[in-house]
């Protein structure tokens with residue numbers, strides 16, 4: 617917390633704006649619009665809700681195909697299933713760990729040859745690292761398939777100095793408890809297209825027609841953010857730049873720790889076009905070079921020291937519930953899942969914590 621959240625929340629109580637919507641929701645939406653340089657924002661109950669609405673706005677229906685990153689958290693892909701649509705899983709490339717432009721185009725060509733034109737590209741900026749947006753935008757234009765950006769982990773990240781989430785037709789953010797800023801739970805849908813965001817607000821408040829009584833001609837959802845949660849968000853937006861700095865400093869610290877250790881690599885920004893918020897610092901363990909020490913041994917040894925770390929996301933094509941869907945790739949993310957580890961990266965880690973972690977890593981690996 618920044619210390620300012622309670623002022624906004626107290627204001628909500630003082631003015632009795634406890635209901636969904638209210639001045640904090642408007643204020644938080646404005647903060648997000650300004651910060652990301654995007655015209656329209658709808659604050660919602662979660663990032664997952666934002667993805668669901670994005671799919672609905674693009675008209676995704678039963679049996680439609682959606683091209684989606686396989687290397688992600690399940691919340692990216694679940695809303696495709698809510699719509700009874702079909703996820704077409706696309707493997708990552710090694711430079712950013714995000715959707716591979718090569719496999720994306722291969723998949724599109726193959727789907728077209730089967731007379732199934734995919735309706736949308738749902739790409740993820742995992743761990744805050746920007747996907748290869750220029751290449752993916754070119755493919756999106758060439759085949760006329762709109763993009764939804766899942767920037768749940770990437771608030772504060774940029775590609776070519778432009779905020780992630782603002783390249784596609786629609787973008788989404790998450791403010792769940794584990795993200796770089798939080799509203800305890802929440803999300804946002806963003807777009808430069810006013811019609812999308814107006815429609816999203818309508819659908820997110822039970823799709824009530826303009827009438828004095830309760831009248832409905834669409835299926836609605838209860839997906840809006842509450843004015844209390846948005847108050848937390850406004851306090852958090854006061855420190856977003858500081859949080860990005862802290863996370864990037866953490867990456868630099870770990871990078872320095874591992875500079876003398878063989879067999880551990882960090883994910884670098886591939887060029888000056890990429891600016892990551894470094895939501896989490898992640899490493900890959902090459903056991904050929906660590907005297908046989910594996911990712912899992914490192915994780916368990918850290919756990920013995922009461923230091924929590926986690927494997928990278930398990931890709932969707934390896935998940936029991938999603939493995940039935942078409943997959944295009946070379947199994948790169950199988951390898952990332954096997955060898956990758958997320959290190960402690962919270963904004964509240966102090967110097968003593970970091971020293972303890974680096975000493976533990978040093979003794980495991982040397």
Ligand SMILES: *Cc1c(COP(=O)(O)O)cnc(C)c1O
Nearest residue numbers: 662663664689691692768790792
């Ligand atoms: C957290 C997350 C989501 C979902 O956001 P919620 O606010 O938790 O619903 C979606 N995609 C990715 C990549 C995430 O990390």
